[in-house]
Amino acid sequence: MIALTHVSKGYNRGKVKAVEDLTLDVKPGEIFGFLGPNGAGKTTTIKMIVGLLRSDAGRITVEGFDVATESLRAKQVTTYVPDYPAVYERLTGLEYLNFIGDVYGVPKAERLDRIGKWLEIFELASVVTNPIQSYSHGMKQKIVLTAALLPAPRVMVLDEPLVGLDPRAAHQIKEMFREHCDQGKTLFFSTHIMEVAEKLCDRIGIIHKGRLVACGTMEELKRIDRTEAGQSLEEIFLELTDK
Amino acid sequence: MSGRSGSRLRTLAAVVKAGLRSNFGLATLKHRLFKEKKDRWLVPLIGLAAVGVVPMFYGIVLLIENVYLVLRPMGQERALLSFGLLAGQLLVLLFGVYYVIAAFYFSRDLEFLIPLPLRPAEVMTSKFVVIVINEYLTVAAVVLPVVITLGVMARGGAGYWVNAVLVYLALPVIPLALVALAVVAMMRFINISRKKDALILVGSLLLIGLSIAVQIGLRRSAGVDGGPGASAAAVAAFFTSPDSLLNKVGAIFPPGIWATKAIAGGFSGEGLANLALLLGVTIALFAAMVVLAEKLFYRGLVGLAETTGRKRRLTRAEMSRRVSSGRRAGAAIFWREWKIMNRTPIFLLNGVLVSVFLPAVFILMATIDTGGKASGRGGDPMALLKALASANPLVAILAAALFMTICGSINGTASSTFSREGAQFWISRVIPVAPREQAAAKFLHSYLVAMLGVVTAGIVAAFFLHLEAAALIPAAGLSLVAGVLLAAVGMMIDLARPLLDWTNPQKAIKQNLNVLLALVADVGILTIAFFVVKALVKSKLAMGPVLGILFAGLAALSAASYAALLKFADKRYPEIES
Numbered sequence: 122m123i124a125l126t127h128v129s130k131g132y133n134r135g136k137v138k139a140v141e142d143l144t145l146d147v148k149p150g151e152i153f154g155f156l157g158p159n160g161a162g163k164t165t166t167i168k169m170i171v172g173l174l175r176s177d178a179g180r181i182t183v184e185g186f187d188v189a190t191e192s193l194r195a196k197q198v199t200t201y202v203p204d205y206p207a208v209y210e211r212l213t214g215l216e217y218l219n220f221i222g223d224v225y226g227v228p229k230a231e232r233l234d235r236i237g238k239w240l241e242i243f244e245l246a247s248v249v250t251n252p253i254q255s256y257s258h259g260m261k262q263k264i265v266l267t268a269a270l271l272p273a274p275r276v277m278v279l280d281e282p283l284v285g286l287d288p289r290a291a292h293q294i295k296e297m298f299r300e301h302c303d304q305g306k307t308l309f310f311s312t313h314i315m316e317v318a319e320k321l322c323d324r325i326g327i328i329h330k331g332r333l334v335a336c337g338t339m340e341e342l343k344r345i346d347r348t349e350a351g352q353s354l355e356e357i358f359l360e361l362t363d364k
Numbered sequence: 365m366s367g368r369s370g371s372r373l374r375t376l377a378a379v380v381k382a383g384l385r386s387n388f389g390l391a392t393l394k395h396r397l398f399k400e401k402k403d404r405w406l407v408p409l410i411g412l413a414a415v416g417v418v419p420m421f422y423g424i425v426l427l428i429e430n431v432y433l434v435l436r437p438m439g440q441e442r443a444l445l446s447f448g449l450l451a452g453q454l455l456v457l458l459f460g461v462y463y464v465i466a467a468f469y470f471s472r473d474l475e476f477l478i479p480l481p482l483r484p485a486e487v488m489t490s491k492f493v494v495i496v497i498n499e500y501l502t503v504a505a506v507v508l509p510v511v512i513t514l515g516v517m518a519r520g521g522a523g524y525w526v527n528a529v530l531v532y533l534a535l536p537v538i539p540l541a542l543v544a545l546a547v548v549a550m551m552r553f554i555n556i557s558r559k560k561d562a563l564i565l566v567g568s569l570l571l572i573g574l575s576i577a578v579q580i581g582l583r584r585s586a587g588v589d590g591g592p593g594a595s596a597a598a599v600a601a602f603f604t605s606p607d608s609l610l611n612k613v614g615a616i617f618p619p620g621i622w623a624t625k626a627i628a629g630g631f632s633g634e635g636l637a638n639l640a641l642l643l644g645v646t647i648a649l650f651a652a653m654v655v656l657a658e659k660l661f662y663r664g665l666v667g668l669a670e671t672t673g674r675k676r677r678l679t680r681a682e683m684s685r686r687v688s689s690g691r692r693a694g695a696a697i698f699w700r701e702w703k704i705m706n707r708t709p710i711f712l713l714n715g716v717l718v719s720v721f722l723p724a725v726f727i728l729m730a731t732i733d734t735g736g737k738a739s740g741r742g743g744d745p746m747a748l749l750k751a752l753a754s755a756n757p758l759v760a761i762l763a764a765a766l767f768m769t770i771c772g773s774i775n776g777t778a779s780s781t782f783s784r785e786g787a788q789f790w791i792s793r794v795i796p797v798a799p800r801e802q803a804a805a806k807f808l809h810s811y812l813v814a815m816l817g818v819v820t821a822g823i824v825a826a827f828f829l830h831l832e833a834a835a836l837i838p839a840a841g842l843s844l845v846a847g848v849l850l851a852a853v854g855m856m857i858d859l860a861r862p863l864l865d866w867t868n869p870q871k872a873i874k875q876n877l878n879v880l881l882a883l884v885a886d887v888g889i890l891t892i893a894f895f896v897v898k899a900l901v902k903s904k905l906a907m908g909p910v911l912g913i914l915f916a917g918l919a920a921l922s923a924a925s926y927a928a929l930l931k932f933a934d935k936r937y938p939e940i941e942s
Contacts, residue, residue, distance in 0.1 A: 200794075236683070
């Protein structure tokens with residue numbers, strides 16, 4: 122599970138407030154969708170969860186481990202997919218996967234099974250010995266996703282994971298999300314695709330100007346007292362972020 | 365000027381301006397210094413480094429003055445000017461190969477520039493201008509002391525100074541355009557091959573070899589270098605002969621002599637004619653480069669981003685063989701460093717191969733100075749070194765240790781180790797491996813590259829300088845422990861301010877300020893070691909204790925610096941926001 126308690130983060134010595142007093146709980150077995158307009162604080166929040174940014178205030182725990190004081194233990198149970206697949210271009214896909222397997226300590230038998238499975242699903246099996254440099258954007262995204270799945274982590278944190286994927290891969294990823302959480306694991310992802318969030322997520326959080334303006338299941342979001350009557354997530358999102 | 369060509373010029377100016385801003389990171393620097401208020405500590409440090417080099421420049425100016433006073437009565441003072449200008453041009457020729465290949469073919473901004481409505485020649489010109497401006501800074505250190513000192517001493521008139529400015533502006537263009545022509549042609553050929561990276565490497569080595577050969581050819585042609593190899597009589601005979609040094613040099617690389625005559629001649633007929641010749645050839649070569657760029661630049665370029673691998677599905681057995689059975693995390697990080705460094709031509713050239721080049725270039729230069737006659741004459745530098753080694757074994761050991769240490773540590777592998785990760789640094793931040801363990805793996809990699817330099821330098825010392833094992837072993841021991849200290853210091857400097865937002869790998873290693881700062885730190889450490897040894901010798905200690913104390917001191921400092929590096933990694937990693 123992921124827990125954020127009164128988390129704040131600013132840039133330029135606090136002059137720009139990216140995230141303000143964010144409190145959020147993502148439960149085990151839950152797919153949590155994190156929505157917000159550009160610059161709302163989604164990526165900053167995600168980077169704080171995975172330890173790429175330090176919060177100015179508040180506390181973040183992953184599976185009970187404080188990401189600031191028990192960072193290695195938190196990292197051991199978490200994998201992350203960034204919004205842009207910046208990976209080691211001079212390594213082959215397989216070398217990169219081996220690297221990730223080594224640093225997360227994945228045993229060989231499990232490594233073989235998982236690599237084989239995801240390379241087939243993502244149609245990367247025939248290029249896995251080529252340098253990543255030669256991959257298309259979508260292929261790079263798939264190799265990063267495969268690497269994130271390789272340790273079978275308790276928690277996955279993904280920043281717009283569906284960008285750049287073809288429809289087949291996007292479909293398979295969504296199935297993987299469900300499968301992952303059905304095993305009692307946690308998935309936190311940001312997206313701009315309302316339809317995906319609406320259909321896939323157990324709960325949704327909407328962040329606007331650094332503040333969490335709504336959080337709950339689709340049914341709970343629909344019950345929010347609003348001036349307009351629309352019931353789709355898109356309509357709810359547009360109204361809540363139109364300030 | 366027609367409206368259309370005026371608009372093209374404006375476009376070119378805009379691309380050049382963007383290139384300069386991006387290359388020198390002015391906007392980022394301004395933001396970091398004044399908005400984020402980071403890196404402010406660098407300002408006094410750079411100021412201090414600038415003050416530190418003042419005595420060195422003063423020494424150079426004094427040397428130039430003295431040489432001038434010797435050459436003046438013989439009417440050969442222009443030779444000094446010629447050497448300064450030529451040294452500047454050769455420097456550009458040698459390093460230009462790195463710069464041109466990196467900027468023309470490995471900048472990531474090309475991905476954004478190529479789709480823009482720009483001609484290939486405009487894109488290449490913008491890159492070329494950035495390199496030329498970079499080279500003005502490099503050349504300044506070599507050329508300006510000579511030109512200014514001579515101008516002041518010879519009371520050069522307005523013609524001298526005006527022409528000097530024009531020559532200075534034109535100076536890097538000819539060698540860089542020559543390099544660019546060769547590189548663009550080479551890349552067009554390489555692009556048809558599947559093994560592009562290997563060919564880029566071989567091509568770069570050939571071009572570097574060629575520029576070294578030109579330099580050696582020049583020195584041989586000059587026949588005299590004023591160094592210890594030249595007897596006073598030979599120098600006098602050479603300078604008073606009608607076949608002067610100036611003309612000999614000019615016969616090999618004419619732009620050097622044109623530049624000299626243009627400055628020294630001022631507004632006289634000779635001065636203006638040579639200035640016109642220099643500027644004319646500069647413009648002609650630049651134009652040739654533009655024409656070639658228009659035809660070949662994109663053809664050499666586009667293929668670089670293409671897929672190099674074939675599609676082939678691994679069998680289950682093959683996959684099983686190639687899937688690692690589980691390395692330790694530290695080993696995995698070491699191999700990642702190793703593979704990325706060796707597979708990125710710019711990193712390999714500037715990091716690993718420099719360690720091998722440096723001793724090789726040293727020995728080439730030393731041999732060439734004697735015209736290939738390696739022994740016999742009293743003025744022979746080899747013979748001098750050998751005589752020195754037998755006369756004072758301590759000096760021989762320390763000189764060899766210094767040589768090995770410099771060859772091992774000057775390559776910038778350690779001081780760019782974090783910067784080289786660039787946009788991929790997020791991976792190091794999210795993996796469950798302690799920063800100290802990551803730093804230790806990176807240290808091992810940097811240290812092994814340094815050892816490559818030490819070993820090559822050791823081989824040079826043993827086979828070319830005929831240094832005996834009794835001297836070689838303690839020298840190697842000293843450079844091995846000093847290597848730990850210098851690698852750890854270099855890594856700490858890079859960790860303090862890693863340059864992660866580069867788009868051109870050249871910026872991560874060759875144009876990385878951290879590499880320069882580490883070099884300054886290395887010089888400082890070696891200077892302190894020199895004074896310590898001097899004090900020990902003065903206190904009448906025998907050779908054994910002097911070496912023992914030096915070794916123990918360096919070993920203690922090395923252990924302390926390594927421990928400090930690991931501690932600093934634990935502190936610094938979480939602070940680096942990527």
